[in-house]
Amino acid sequence: MEKPEEISSSKMFGGYNRRYKHFSPTLGCFMNFSIYFPPSTSSQRIPVLYWLSGLTCTDENFITKSGAQRAASQEGVALVAPDTSPRGINVEGEADSWDFGVGAGFYLNATQEKWKNWRMYDYVVKELPKLLNDSFEQIDTSKASIFGHSMGGHGALTIYLRNLDKYKASSAFAPIVNPMNCPWGQKAFSNYLGEDKLDWEVYDATCLITKFNKFAIPILIDQGEDDKFLKEQLLPHKFEEACKQLDAPLVLRLQPGYDHSYYFIATFIDDHIHHHAHALKSS
Template identity: 55%
Template sequence: MERIERRACFGGWQDVYRHHSAALDCSMQFALYLPPQIAETKVPVLYWLSGLTCNEQNFITKAGAQRYAAEHGVALVVPDTSPRGEDVADADSYDLGKGAGFYLNATEQPWLRHYRMHDYVAQELPALIESHFPVSDARAISGHSMGGHGALVLALKNPGRYRSVSAFSPIVAPSQVPWGEKAFTAYLGNDRAAWKQYDASELLKSATERLPLLIDQGDADEFLATQLRPELFEAAAAAAAYPITLRMQRGYDHSYYFVASFIGEHLAHHARALR
């Protein structure tokens, strides 16, 4: 593992590392913010999953999360959104292939070899972080758009692994919207039954724990009616008696301006659960 960036930030350090991923069979980069409290104790970790076309840089440069992470004494881990490299399969489309891993384990060619983002985020990356840095095994997870989908799915699929979950503008029912249908068909094949394991609205039906769950959604989001459809998740949660907080934020769109406006409240949400 190699540190390729280091910046002093709110009394802590904003770093970027490169390492070889066994799960993805390629070289990967992740961003890591270590708050000043590491000088005295191990700190809990919030994993942030970014959306389509992003990498590890978008969140750390646009969201302003480090200020709140420093206040609460929480480390931030931000992986890339897909495997990378010359031999990694790709598509001539922003919503499939590199930059669009959808946080699942692909079962179809040509994606099968590298596209195992679920295992990377849920297992390999935390093991790496917890063995090399002054952090505890208290974990939370959050994300935006495709990353919001990933955060909800990873939290619901892996009981006991996270203490809280949140999302901005998540794809909550990928089996029922164009982004998800395209990605799931490519990565998982045509059997829609196989899609359910990566669909948060479906996973609610069999959820075995009740995590603190916060979703913020802008009502001026250009993808609201076609790709995001939070009402589907809200209905599924009600049917499963799963308590959620879904906040429709007036005037906000799908951008990082939205994320930056409420990231402090999300850090506070997770900090309460991570204590």
């Protein structure tokens, strides 16, 4: 596996935002990802916190808009932000709508031949950690945690619940927690996975929580009460009900007046960084 090529670097809070490009065998195309490296000594190994972004985003949105670097610098945690889908595949219809195709990988492995390159689950869970481990000796991929926003919140929760041995904790901002029962999820799943809903369940956090193995650190979710997608697409009450039935640890915070934007994320991002840093340092 070739080392990724650095394409930009900017100092921030004593550390560095760095952006990289590499060829992904999993996705069959070149991909970009961003890392915030906190200040550290040459002998220090840094735990990693993966951020998964939402619909239409790239690897840059979180790095430029969230303000997460201040707390990450203080806590000594590396932030890794991959892109949200394959790019440059040029599949017919991939850019026909903003909620499917390019920028909308939904962090799953597509089973339909047309969308065979859309394997963001394997990219995030398998390829990217191996690439980081092989390329950056200061990053300790054995100490990892995962969070995200909207579609990325869906990805963070489902990936965590399916890989409790790989991640110390999970959190999300306005996640799509029950995609089987919302228009965004139904559109994505039917196209990527086909019509068999049994194949959908492994990418639905509300379904997965019913099969969960015990985890000690609560899942943290922040949800803006003025989010225009709250009632039709996000459905946090469905996930909350499922967690209560199984006594699964969840902290769901409904935030009055906040919407779906990065203004909302930036307001509460420090809480999430501290949540994950505690989990990473206590492991």
